[in-house]
Amino acid sequence: MNVDLAERAHNHNWKLDPIVRSLLDTDFYKLLMLQFIWKNFSGVHVTSETTNRTASVRLAEHIPIPALIEQMEHVRRLRFRKSELIWLAGNTFYGTRSIFEPAFLDWLEHDFRLSEYEVAERDGQLVLHFAGLWTEVTMWEIYGLALLSEMKSRVALGKLSELELDILYARAKTRLWDKIEKLRQVPEVRISEFGTRRRHSFLWQEYAVMAMRAGIGQSLSGTSNTYFAYKHDLEAMGTNAHELPMALAALSNSEEELHQSQYRVLELWQKSYGGELLILLPDTFGTTQFLQGAPDWVADWTGQRCDSKDPFVAGDEYIAWLMSRGRDARRKRLIASDGLDVDEILALQEYFKGRIRFSAGWGTLLTNDFRDCHPRGEHDLEPISLVCKIVSVEGRPAVKLSDNAHKATGPVEEIERYRRIFGTSPVLGAEVLV
Amino acid sequence: MNVDLAERAHNHNWKLDPIVRSLLDTDFYKLLMLQFIWKNFSGVHVTSETTNRTASVRLAEHIPIPALIEQMEHVRRLRFRKSELIWLAGNTFYGTRSIFEPAFLDWLEHDFRLSEYEVAERDGQLVLHFAGLWTEVTMWEIYGLALLSEMKSRVALGKLSELELDILYARAKTRLWDKIEKLRQVPEVRISEFGTRRRHSFLWQEYAVMAMRAGIGQSLSGTSNTYFAYKHDLEAMGTNAHELPMALAALSNSEEELHQSQYRVLELWQKSYGGELLILLPDTFGTTQFLQGAPDWVADWTGQRCDSKDPFVAGDEYIAWLMSRGRDARRKRLIASDGLDVDEILALQEYFKGRIRFSAGWGTLLTNDFRDCHPRGEHDLEPISLVCKIVSVEGRPAVKLSDNAHKATGPVEEIERYRRIFGTSPVLGAEVLV
Structure with a gap:
């Protein structure tokens, strides 16, 4: 009218x-x-x-x-x-x-x-x-x-036509909510939304974050997206990335300095930040060598994010390493963040239950899972x-x-x-x- | 803003x-x-x-x-x-x-x-x-x-909350479009939308009709809803219902008159309307007795709507009856309209292909299929x-x-x-x- x-x-x-x-x-x-x-x-x-x-x-x-x-x-x-x-x-x-x-x-x-x-x-x-x-x-x-x-x-x-767009989003929402319903079955799971960089869109990411908050409540620890944390009173999540050890390594002037740079970045980081921000990202130059060569104080850090190794293997390796350094893994945190989807998140939660505090950094397959949602069956909305x-x-x-x-x-x-x-x-x- | x-x-x-x-x-x-x-x-x-x-x-x-x-x-x-x-x-x-x-x-x-x-x-x-x-x-x-x-x-x-409503409709749309995608595989199928009386809502029926038109094009013969036919330039579909033979039977003054009333209503109807509007609805008092006792001119009608008998059986019975009356079933129409859903529509289409012109009157499970769509798993949106x-x-x-x-x-x-x-x-x- x-x-x-x-x-x-x-x-x-x-x-x-x-x-x-x-x-x-x-x-x-x-x-x-x-x-x-x-x-x-x-x-x-x-x-x-x-x-x-x-x-x-x-x-x-x-x-x-x-x-x-x-x-x-x-x-x-x-x-x-x-x-x-x-x-x-x-x-x-x-x-x-x-x-x-x-x-x-x-x-x-x-x-x-x-x-x-x-x-x-x-x-x-x-x-x-x-x-x-x-x-x-x-x-x-x-x-x-x-x-x-x-x-x-x-x-x-x-x-896409207006109707096709409507169908596309209906399917993506149905998919998203089916995932959320699976997560609701396991109230002890802890998830941070990590999907900004490869999101379908700003508005869809916001929808996904709001749906997660409504659907799983306290199981959503927060979001890595600072704007959504600000706008919606959520916890802002995340600590550091490969960029820092890569840069410090590149700045090294000898092979010895290069090898040690992976620990020097931690020293500098803990001078700047403390507590929960002490999350190791040990895979830049290989996790196994990182842990074997680490000074003992590295085992005092709060937890580890595994981003490229099979997280079941990486978690077991971290727990064994913590034991070998005399630390209690049950007080540490393990964050997986590499291409996760719901089934793997729940399997990891079950696998590490009682052994280490597991949480998932859930990214692209939360904020950009349009696989099989295209109304004409095309693939150009799938994440890359x-x-x-x-x-x-x-x-x-x-x-x-x-x-x-x-x-x-x-x-x-x-x-x-x-x-x-x-x-x-x-x-x-x-x-x-x- | x-x-x-x-x-x-x-x-x-x-x-x-x-x-x-x-x-x-x-x-x-x-x-x-x-x-x-x-x-x-x-x-x-x-x-x-x-x-x-x-x-x-x-x-x-x-x-x-x-x-x-x-x-x-x-x-x-x-x-x-x-x-x-x-x-x-x-x-x-x-x-x-x-x-x-x-x-x-x-x-x-x-x-x-x-x-x-x-x-x-x-x-x-x-x-x-x-x-x-x-x-x-x-x-x-x-x-x-x-x-x-x-x-x-x-x-x-x-x-339901605003988000839950959104999820509900996303699921119902996903369901609807999955059905439409199945129908698209069979371009020769003919469907009329018959779902006004038991629709989820006016707006949802309109959405379903528009989605059908966009999705299956000419396979949508039209809609029984006169308002949508008027508003959206669709064919208005439908002829008559049990109400007429029921009333004429009740008005009968003898058992013979009562028995014959089921044919008298057809005589009156074809005086009023001709051509495609001559669709028998033979099940008011039992299809088998209706066909057996029918005067020969009844076999000249355009087709039959079967509304309570297994439509595979009813169609076979109608075809055999047409043959026994010397008519060519391939020029007649068979309309099924009793609680159909997509799989049955497609099975009927396949079963009657080349034998009779089959079309489906698709009602409640087009305009009110919210089964398993409720965001809390409740059942109060399922059709009755x-x-x-x-x-x-x-x-x-x-x-x-x-x-x-x-x-x-x-x-x-x-x-x-x-x-x-x-x-x-x-x-x-x-x-x-x-």
Whole structure:
């Protein structure tokens, strides 16, 4: 009856439907790492780059570069809003107040900038390349990945009629809720939402987070998405990532220093943060060598995140290592975060029950599981394995070995050198789905 | 951002969210029958009544009587709108123009009224009772059933949160689209939507009809819902129902006249309507006796609707009967309309392919299949078997025997008498689901 003439005209006036709407729309660990970098490595220059590990999906054929650049320019124009900074200053993270220093928040407000970037086409892929101060480059990771992921969704959605869109989302919601109903059967399970980088879209991620909160209540520990934590009073989750040991390794000046850099990053980290933020990520250069060579104080850290090794094996290995170091595994935390879905989460919960405090970082298959939901049976809404990794630090190549050779990054000869230094032999783990 | 203050206030001002929004929101056969009654039986008085054959669902405990009465009063205040009458006059139904006489349309515009009614509580059930001229009572059937059906839905929906409602409809849409995808595999299938009386809701029926049109295109022959046919340029489908032979039988003054009334109604009908509207509904007093005793001209009718007998058996019986009468079954139509769902529709299509022109009247399991969709696993949104049947004609009891003794209606002693006269033995068919 009542057409809202102003609204209709306004909708036609839209210049851009932004994908990233706030600088808080990033993983919380990026903010923790940003403060760490700002404090310890403020003059260091790096480059980083996106890679689509799902080579069969040729992103350059899907995503129009001008539209992508518009979105990236929009992100570069964003600033932290006053109420966002007040929330960062005043909120309690992992039970600790004032995790962010006033000087850092002041810098965020006045001096934080995102680096320059290039968009290149390479073998049918779109590559985002970032170069500049580490503090300017690091934050691109999540914004860039979320942009590519949602641009890809939008192109696929643009081919569907209104009814087909409705069916698509009905199916995805049905899938999501079926997963949530399975999780409800196990109230002791603990899950953090980790799906920002490869989400279907901002709005769908928000829907998934809200559905999880309504469906599993306290079993949802929180979300890695800082904006949703801020907007919906959730716990912001996450600690650190491979970026730090990769950069410190690249900055090393001898083989001995390189080998030790994986522990030096922990020393620096625990100077900056304490308590629940002491979560090891031991797989950068191979988990087994990391644990064997670790100084004893490493066993005092709160827990471990396993991101590339079979989590059943990684958890057993961690528990055995803790016992060998005389620590009680039942007081430690094990976080799995590598391409999980519901059945594996519940199997892990059952497997580690009473042995270690298990929790799941549930990402892409929570926020982008549109497999078999397409109304015409097409595949262009299925998730792909996009990553954004440090490529060089002060001109030196950065390397990750990982527990899964599929996930190794860096120049081939450097990977060889690192394997020799860390004594890590390449193990091909599971094919990387997401 | 922009709250539409006027809309928000308007939403709070709503006095009633009507279930029946137009007098066209009824099965098309009711309008054909109404003209037939208006022409041939304008002075006859009848009573009719609703029955919930799903006794386990105690409607009186779900539906508040005052709200039901508000809805019924709303229907009684409705009038045929000018553009609706113009459409009835100008549209082509089953390839024929001017099916409705100008005098009838004039009467519809100026003199049509719905009868008085009573709402009674009986054994936990709500019973709608209608009494008056047949022309005033007959149209209550679909309005009354649709009101009860949607009132029941609304009470169940009222217990759900916004998210739960979203999940419910996501699941129902997923279910619906999965059915449509099955139907798409068989382009030669022909389906009419027959689900008005037991629909989940007006809006959901409209959604289902629109999804069917988008999904199966020409395989959707049309809809029995006259309002949707009018609104969406679809074919209006349907011819006649048990009400006519039941009433003519009740008006009979001898056993011979009673027995012959089942054919006399056809004679009268073909005087009023021709062509595609000549669809037999032979099961009122038993299909087998009907076919055996039928005059030869009955075999000239266009087809048969089977509504209570196993449609595989009924179709075979009809084809054999046509052959015995020297007619070519491949030029006749067989319409099944009794509690169908997709798998049975496709099995029937395959079974009768090349033997008779099969089509399905798909009702409740198209417009109200919310089984296993409830977000808390409850059952109060599942369809029930509601009917509204003629109880008496000029004070004499009305009887239906049906091919399924579960569906027989009328006083026990009258059913016995009818069984004797028609030589029909009671056969218990399938349990009535919808």
